[in-house]
Structures are given as C-alpha cells and as structure tokens.
Amino acid sequence: MNDKKMLIGMQIGNGYGAQATSWMADNVDVRNYTNLDAHVRYAQAAERGKFQFLFLPDFLAQSQKTDHDAPLLTMDPAITMAVMARETTKIGFAATASTTFNEPYNLARTFKTLDVISGGRIGWNAVTTSDPASAANFGAQVADRDTRYERAHEVVQIVQALWGSWQEDAWVADKDRKIFADRSRIRPVNLQGRHVASRGPLEIPPSRQGQPVIFQAGGSPHSLALTGRFANAVIGATFTIEDSRRQRANVRRAAEQAGRNPDEIKFFAGIMPTIAPTKREALDRRGQFVEPGIRQRVRYLGTMLGLGLTADDLDRPLAEAELAAAQANPADPRSGTALQIAREGWSVRDILYHGIIDYHPSPIGPAEVTADHMQEWFEAGACDGFWLSPDVYEDGIDTFVDQVVPLLQQRGLFHTDYEGDTLRDHLGVDYQYGANH
Amino acid sequence: MNDKKMLIGMQIGNGYGAQATSWMADNVDVRNYTNLDAHVRYAQAAERGKFQFLFLPDFLAQSQKTDHDAPLLTMDPAITMAVMARETTKIGFAATASTTFNEPYNLARTFKTLDVISGGRIGWNAVTTSDPASAANFGAQVADRDTRYERAHEVVQIVQALWGSWQEDAWVADKDRKIFADRSRIRPVNLQGRHVASRGPLEIPPSRQGQPVIFQAGGSPHSLALTGRFANAVIGATFTIEDSRRQRANVRRAAEQAGRNPDEIKFFAGIMPTIAPTKREALDRRGQFVEPGIRQRVRYLGTMLGLGLTADDLDRPLAEAELAAAQANPADPRSGTALQIAREGWSVRDILYHGIIDYHPSPIGPAEVTADHMQEWFEAGACDGFWLSPDVYEDGIDTFVDQVVPLLQQRGLFHTDYEGDTLRDHLGVDYQYGANH
Numbered sequence: 001m002n003d004k005k006m007l008i009g010m011q012i013g014n015g016y017g018a019q020a021t022s023w024m025a026d027n028v029d030v031r032n033y034t035n036l037d038a039h040v041r042y043a044q045a046a047e048r049g050k051f052q053f054l055f056l057p058d059f060l061a062q063s064q065k066t067d068h069d070a071p072l073l074t075m076d077p078a079i080t081m082a083v084m085a086r087e088t089t090k091i092g093f094a095a096t097a098s099t100t101f102n103e104p105y106n107l108a109r110t111f112k113t114l115d116v117i118s119g120g121r122i123g124w125n126a127v128t129t130s131d132p133a134s135a136a137n138f139g140a141q142v143a144d145r146d147t148r149y150e151r152a153h154e155v156v157q158i159v160q161a162l163w164g165s166w167q168e169d170a171w172v173a174d175k176d177r178k179i180f181a182d183r184s185r186i187r188p189v190n191l192q193g194r195h196v197a198s199r200g201p202l203e204i205p206p207s208r209q210g211q212p213v214i215f216q217a218g219g220s221p222h223s224l225a226l227t228g229r230f231a232n233a234v235i236g237a238t239f240t241i242e243d244s245r246r247q248r249a250n251v252r253r254a255a256e257q258a259g260r261n262p263d264e265i266k267f268f269a270g271i272m273p274t275i276a277p278t279k280r281e282a283l284d285r286r287g288q289f290v291e292p293g294i295r296q297r298v299r300y301l302g303t304m305l306g307l308g309l310t311a312d313d314l315d316r317p318l319a320e321a322e323l324a325a326a327q328a329n330p331a332d333p334r335s336g337t338a339l340q341i342a343r344e345g346w347s348v349r350d351i352l353y354h355g356i357i358d359y360h361p362s363p364i365g366p367a368e369v370t371a372d373h374m375q376e377w378f379e380a381g382a383c384d385g386f387w388l389s390p391d392v393y394e395d396g397i398d399t400f401v402d403q404v405v406p407l408l409q410q411r412g413l414f415h416t417d418y419e420g421d422t423l424r425d426h427l428g429v430d431y432q433y434g435a436n437h
Numbered sequence: 438m439n440d441k442k443m444l445i446g447m448q449i450g451n452g453y454g455a456q457a458t459s460w461m462a463d464n465v466d467v468r469n470y471t472n473l474d475a476h477v478r479y480a481q482a483a484e485r486g487k488f489q490f491l492f493l494p495d496f497l498a499q500s501q502k503t504d505h506d507a508p509l510l511t512m513d514p515a516i517t518m519a520v521m522a523r524e525t526t527k528i529g530f531a532a533t534a535s536t537t538f539n540e541p542y543n544l545a546r547t548f549k550t551l552d553v554i555s556g557g558r559i560g561w562n563a564v565t566t567s568d569p570a571s572a573a574n575f576g577a578q579v580a581d582r583d584t585r586y587e588r589a590h591e592v593v594q595i596v597q598a599l600w601g602s603w604q605e606d607a608w609v610a611d612k613d614r615k616i617f618a619d620r621s622r623i624r625p626v627n628l629q630g631r632h633v634a635s636r637g638p639l640e641i642p643p644s645r646q647g648q649p650v651i652f653q654a655g656g657s658p659h660s661l662a663l664t665g666r667f668a669n670a671v672i673g674a675t676f677t678i679e680d681s682r683r684q685r686a687n688v689r690r691a692a693e694q695a696g697r698n699p700d701e702i703k704f705f706a707g708i709m710p711t712i713a714p715t716k717r718e719a720l721d722r723r724g725q726f727v728e729p730g731i732r733q734r735v736r737y738l739g740t741m742l743g744l745g746l747t748a749d750d751l752d753r754p755l756a757e758a759e760l761a762a763a764q765a766n767p768a769d770p771r772s773g774t775a776l777q778i779a780r781e782g783w784s785v786r787d788i789l790y791h792g793i794i795d796y797h798p799s800p801i802g803p804a805e806v807t808a809d810h811m812q813e814w815f816e817a818g819a820c821d822g823f824w825l826s827p828d829v830y831e832d833g834i835d836t837f838v839d840q841v842v843p844l845l846q847q848r849g850l851f852h853t854d855y856e857g858d859t860l861r862d863h864l865g866v867d868y869q870y871g872a873n874h
Contacts, residue, residue, distance in 0.1 A: 023617055030610040030617070034553045034642060036523070060542065062623065062640050068615045071640050076550035082519040083554070086473070103538065105497065105574040113513035116471045117520070137542040139634025173467040178505045178729055180460055180467070186499065197576025203499050203508050205471060292615055 006378045007385025009053040018389030019289035020069035042393045043084040049401030052426040053092035060134035085118035092423030094123030099155040108162035120209030120422035149222040154193030161189040163211035164434020165201035209422035210433035228254030232429040239333040244382035269383035270360030273370040282364045287353040304335040314349040367403035443815045444822025446490045455826030456726035457506035479830045480521040486838030489863040490529035497571035522555035529860030531560030536592040545599035557646030557859035586659040591630030598626040600648035601871020602638035646859035647870035665691030669866040676770040681819035706820035707797030710807040719801045724790040741772040751786040804840035
C-alpha cells in the first residue's frame with residue numbers, strides 16, 4: 001500500500017450524464033436541464049463518495065449539436081455552483097469561466113463570493129476562448145493565440161490581486177469600537193495591463209481557504225506557461241498511460257520553471273466508465289448512447305483503423321484480412337485502443353459500444369474493470385487523480401460510489417473521509433491569498 | 438375600499454439593514470455580510486408578509502464609506518438571488534446589474550437562468566454606471582450620458598432578443614422520437630449595435646413567466662426613454678407626494694410615448710420606517726444609527742434650513758428666532774420635512790433621529806404611522822407600491838409583517854395572499870417572451 005492517495009473529481013454538466021444522449025435513458029427525467037434539484041442530488045451522491053470536487057464545464061455558445069443531443073452544460077455554472085454548494089458541506093466545486101470574454105473584476109467577484117459562501121470550496125478553471133461562435137456572442141472575432149494568452153495572464157493576475165485586496169485582518173467587526181472594517185487595509189490594486197485593468201479593491205473578505213483554487217486545462221506551450229504560473233489543478237485530455245505520464249511531467253516542469261513546487265499542481269486524467277454486473281450488460285448500457293449516431297461512428301471507426309467501414313458492417317467482427325491490414329491512425333490517439341478491441345473479436349457494433357470514440361478512456365464492465373484501470377494509471381504515475389464522467393448521473397454516480405469507491409479504498413488507493421473542509425484541503429495544496437509571488 | 442391594492446417590494450443589501458450602521462444593532466450578527474443564512478431568513482420573512490419582491494441594489498466599487506459603515510450591498514447579487522430563490526417559493530427578486538460594464542450575452546444568461554430555476558420570479562434593474570470608481574474597476578473612464586444610454590438601449594434589446602431566441606415550442610423532450618430540442622426553433626438573433634453585439638442563440642428555454650421583468654430607476658429624460666420602452670417597474674426616489682405623483686406621471690407618459698399601456702409600468706416610492714411601540718422608542722431605535730455620524734449630520738441640517746448648526750446645538754430645540762429665519766433649502770427635497778419636524782419643537786438631535794437626512798421618507802413611531810403614510814401616498818396616486826428599507830432586517834422585517842401588513846390588509850390596501858406564482862403575476866404585468874415590439 002502506498003501512502004499517497006488518488007484524487008477524484010467528477011464532471012457535471014447538463015443534469016443527464018456525460019453522453020449527449022444520456023437524457024434518453026429510461027430512468028432520466030428529461031426536464032433535469034432546468035431543474036437544479038437533480039444537480040443537488042448528484043452533488044450529494046458525489047459527496048457521499050468522498051469525491052474531492054465536482055467540475056462544471058462551460059461554453060459560451062450553443063452546445064447542442066443535433067436535435068437528438070442535449071446541451072452538455074448547465075445553464076449557468078456560477079448559479080448551479082451556488083445552489084449545489086448550499087446543499088452540501090464538504091465537496092469542492094470548480095467551474096470553467098473564460099478569461100477572453102469576462103472582465104477580471106466580475107470574475108473576481110463571482111468566484112470569491114462563491115468561495116466565501118461555500119466555506120472555501122471553489123476553484124476556477126481559467127480558460128481562453130478560441131471558438132468563433134462564442135466570440136460572435138460577444139460581437140467579437142477570435143484573437144490569435146498569443147493575444148488570448150497574454151490577456152489570460154493579465155486576467156488571472158488581476159483577479160488574484162483583487163482577491164487579496166481586502167487584507168486578511170481588515171474585517172475588525174467590533175461593535176464596541178464601532179469599526180466594521182479598517183478601510184486602510186482594503187486597498188486598491190491599481191493594475192493596468194495591455195488588455196484589461198482594474199483599480200480595486202474588491203469588497204469581499206477572505207474565504208476559509210483564502211481564495212479560489214486555479215484550475216487549468218490543455219497542454220499547449222501557451223497553456224503550460226499559464227498552468228506553471230497559476231494553477232493548482234490541471235484537467236488533462238489523455239488516452240494512454242504513456243501520454244498521460246508525459247503530460248503530467250510537462251505540467252510539473254512548467255511549475256518548476258515558474259519557481260513553484262511541482263507537487264502544488266495535481267494532474268487529472270479523464271475516465272468515462274460504464275459499470276454493470278457483466279461485460280455484456282455494460283456494453284448494452286453504453287450502447288444505447290452510441291446508437292443514435294452509430295452510422296457516423298462506424299465510418300469514423302474505419303478512419304481510425306484505415307479501413308472502409310459502413311453501417312452494413314455493424315453486426316460482424318472484422319475479418320482476419322481486415323485485422324491484418326488495419327493500422328492505428330496516428331492522428332487519433334484513441335486508435336490504438338480501438339484496434340486492440342477489434343482484435344478481441346467483437347462485432348463492429350460492440351467495438352463502438354466500448355466507447356472508443358468518446359473523449360476519455362472508457363472502462364466498460366463490472367466495477368473491478370474501472371477500479372483496475374484507475375489503479376494501473378495511478379500506480380504508473382500517469383496522474384494524481386481522475387475526473388470522472390459518469391454515463392448517466394441518475395444511477396451512475398451511486399453505482400460508482402457503492403461499487404468502485406470501496407474497491408479503491410480496500411486497495412488503499414482512495415481516502416475514506418475528507419481530510420479537511422476546503423478544496424485546498426481536499427487537493428492537498430497550500431493556503432493562498434492574493435497574487436502569486 | 439378600493440379594488441386596487443398596493444404592491445410592496447423590499448430592499449435587501451448587506452444582511453444588516455438599510456442603515457450603513459445597522460450592523461451595530463445589538464441583535465445583529467456582524468458576520469451576516471458573508472453568511473447567506475441571514476439573507477434566506479429575511480427572504481422567508483418577507484414572503485410570510487406576502488411582499489411582491491425583494492430588490493437587491495448593486496454597485497461596482499467599494500461601497501463602505503467610513504470604517505464605521507458596513508458595505509451596503511450583498512457580495513454578488515446573482516449568487517444571493519440564486520440562494521434566496523431556492524429557499525422560497527413565491528416571492529420575486531429583482532437585482533441591479535449594469536448595462537455599462539456587462540456584456541449582453543452574460544447578462545441574458547445569468548438572469549434567464551435565475552428566472553428559470555426560480556419558477557419565473559426574477560427581475561433585472563437595468564442601469565447605466567456613471568461612477569468613476571466603478572469605471573476604474575474595468576479599466577475604463579465614464580462615458581457621456583448619451584453614450585451610456587445608447588449602449589443601455591442596445592444591451593436591453595439584445596438581452597431580450599437572446600431571451601426569446603429559444604422559441605417557446607423548441608424543447609420537444611421526446612424520448613421515443615429521440616428529439617431533445619428542435620434546433621430549427623433555437624435561432625440566432627444576429628444583433629449588431631454601435632456598442633455591443635451578439636449572434637446568439639442563448640441555450641435556455643422559457644421560464645414560467647417567459648423571461649425576467651425589466652426594472653428601471655431614475656427619472657432623467659434619458660432614463661425615462663429607457664423606462665418607457667422596456668420597463669415594467671420603476672424604483673423611484675421621491676420625498677413628497679407631489680413629487681412622487683409627478684414622477685409617476687412622467688413614467689406613465691413615457692410608456693404611452695413608446696406605444697405601451699401605462700398600466701404595464703408600476704411605480705414604487707421608497708419608505709424607510711422605524712417601528713416601535715411609542716414614538717420615543719422609535720426615535721431612540723433610529724437614533725442609534727444616526728449617532729455615529731451625527732456631527733456631520735447636524736452641520737448638514739443647518740444647510741437644509743439655512744442656519745449655522747453645530748454639535749453644540751444637539752440637545753436643544755431650535756429657538757423661535759431660528760425657526761422664523763429658517764428656510765427649506767430648495768436644493769434638497771428633504772428640507773421641507775426637516776423644517777416641519779423642527780417646528781414641532783424637537784431637539785436638534787431628535788430632529789436628526791427622525792431620519793430626515795436618509796434617502797427615503799421615514800415614518801417613525803408605532804406601526805400606524807407607517808401604515809398611514811403608505812395609505813396617504815397610495816390613495817393620492819403617488820405610487821403603485823412601495824419599496825421598503827427596514828432599519829434592521831433581523832427584527833424590522835418581522836415587525837413590519839406582523840404589525841403594518843395586517844393594518845394595510847384590514848384597510849383593504851394590500852393583498853392577503855399571492856395571486857399567482859411568478860413575479861409578473863405579483864406585479865400584474867403581462868407575460869412577455871423575446872424583444873418588445
């Protein structure tokens with residue numbers, strides 16, 4: 001047994017599950033998109049499982065891609081976090097918010113308010129926005145990458161400075177001396193960048209963890225520089241242990257290059273399990289979400305393997321000659337897994353039911369399959385933890401909590417209770433107040 | 438008895454009360470600024486009183502003016518509204534948000550989300566920002582009034598168009614047909630103004646009342662044009678019945694000039710009562726909030742009356758000669774009331790304890806004093822309702838609900854239960870979806 005435990009965060013989007021078609025599942029209320037009772041129930045289930053945090057993605061434009069997909073997002077992450085935070089006591093929350101189309105003063109205010117009212121349980125995934133449809137919603141065009149990241153550095157720096165502008169000892173709150181707060185310790189920041197500026201101060205006292213944790217996503221050189229400077233958690237996009245180890249090493253090196261302790265950044269690998277008593281049941285459960293778009297997927301599977309596949313091929317396994325000719329397409333990192341599954345002799349339909357075109361590795365089968373996957377990746381140093389995308393929130397969270405979490409705990413891989421009360425406690429990163437030094 | 442009933446909204450700011458010094462009251466927890474449990478308790482008390490809405494002011498800069506004042510605002514109105522809405526079922530909420538320093542897409546998203554999750558109980562007080570410290574928090578300078586209002590018109594128009602961009606019949610939610618939403622009925626708005634623009638659509642379905650109600654504040658010609666075009670409720674700043682009638686008439690005329698039914702705009706007059714069993718007790722209750730700044734106030738009272746008053750004069754009434762020489766300063770509309778109270782023979786301190794320098798008319802005394810004030814104003818056509826600023830929320834709301842509301846109900850002036858479920862129901866204004874026509 002290793003002393004170091006893995007961390008678990010869970011993605012929560014639209015109230016249905018990680019699949020755009022999760023809303024179709026029999027046990028899902030199709031109106032959950034607008035009913036935060038569901039989000040609260042899922043947050044409480046995740047907290048029962050001692051997950052470190054929930055992660056709310058965001059996107060500033062229409063996310064529904066076809067009539068049979070649901071939007072992948074909650075209507076407004078800040079509002080959803082506020083509600084979930086009120087109805088939980090321990091679990092943390094991190095949400096994406098764009099540095100490109102928000103002003104630092106507004107970002108600082110919303111996230112610090114959430115951090116204060118939640119008792120220090122909030123993180124901010126500070127991303128840049130390069131999507132043209134999102135830009136158009138702000139009457140803008142997409143700026144080049146250098147400009148977007150230059151602005152991102154300015155925004156995060158100003159936000160953190162605003163967070164620290166109400167000094168930790170400023171709130172006197174003394175009725176006898178008739179002093180509410182000492183204004184000499186609530187000071188302007190007077191920061192002027194090339195893209196954004198703010199004078200401050202921000203009229204919000206420290207939270208229980210000081211201020212929100214900075215999250216990052218993406219592994220480009222631009223993103224790594226931002227990560228190294230500011231982040232305590234990185235949401236990775238990885239499909240193999242080797243790739244994940246490399247990405248994690250890059251993140252840690254970026255922290256060192258910024259003069260920080262690399263252990264202050266936790267790297268998370270995605271996982272999108274489907275859990276059922278048998279492999280066949282798990283494949284069929286996953287398959288219901290694959291079916292609506294299966295005609296497109298079968299053609300794309302052909303591209304991954306260098307074969308010309310159509311819907312006519314769905315109900316047969318690949319022939320010996322096809323398997324001999326097949327090559328994993330290096331343009332898609334999921335191709336190796338697809339080829340490996342094809343070689344196991346599954347029908348083309350079942351290959352697709354393995355979730356091989358989904359955006360995270362997908363352990364499919366009894367709970368042990370998922371626990372084994374997590375153990376292998378974690379012990380190989382591929383990640384500090386996982387961000388989990390359940391197929392259907394309504395029962396998928398409880399199944400993971402009741403079946404996978406105990407296995408991980410028995411194996412000494414996951415904690416049995418929260419070590420503290422704040423998101424920084426949960427992640428094992430230091431208290432911070434104000435700007436990075 | 439008149440069939441028409443008055444409406445009551447209540448201002449809720451920092452968790453203490455309407456006075457910057459309300460936090461000092463014995464029964465107030467000084468930590469309420471960061472503890473939304475207090476706001477929830479106050480919202481529930483107001484709902485027990487069948488108030489139509491709570492009103493959350495906003496200001497984009499430091500609002501604490503001296504060390505002995507508290508900030509007058511909640512940390513972030515959108516977050517506070519989300520929490521209060523979850524823990525109430527009927528009462529409406531309206532919050533100020535700047536059209537000057539927010540993007541229409543972000544405003545549309547936050548307010549419509551709140552409207553959906555609250556079951557149609559949200560309003561947006563769409564203001565312009567002319568405060569230099571607020572502008573500096575966005576690295577900006579204050580634009581001229583024409584420019585600010587031109588932008589405001591564009592912002593409200595785009596926000597309303599985005600609200601209507603998910604058409605009312607778009608959410609099919611049919612598992613059998615595998616259709617979540619019909620994207621042909623979720624359409625871009627493609628609005629391009631001089632200051633702001635947005636393509637849309639906004640991926641949020643209608644709320645129970647369609648979309649949020651627009652509030653306005655201010656009576657300048659620029660403000661009236663915005664009110665006439667968009668608003669269903671106006672928060673007035675009035676000190677006399679005559680002035681309030683005039684302002685209300687202006688608002689109604691502005692609606693007519695915009696081609697709308699003037700009854701679709703409700704005009705609210707402020708009221709800042711202090712209620713206690715006797716006049717003396719009420720004066721002493723109010724006095725505790727006046728005392729911390731009384732040396733400044735006595736000098737200002739002198740300016741209001743054309744007399745040179747100092748702290749040495751606090752404990753005596755004005756002399757006959759002073760009263761004969763005193764003149765109400767026409768530069769301050771509160772001066773007439775101050776002079777009238779001075780003539781009643783109160784000491785200078787007690788004149789100030791009447792709240793004559795506060796920013797709303799202040800009935801001081803037993804509950805009947807407040808009920809009589811409201812009846813007189815309402816029956817004179819000075820307003821459609823009141824926005825109440827209790828001196829201390831902790832007991833002031835309950836006192837109003839238990840003592841003033843029953844008097845108003847007995848007199849046939851205030852409803853005895855909610856007529857419906859949405860803010861539009863409460864205000865008696867029409868369902869609206871999408872932009873004004």
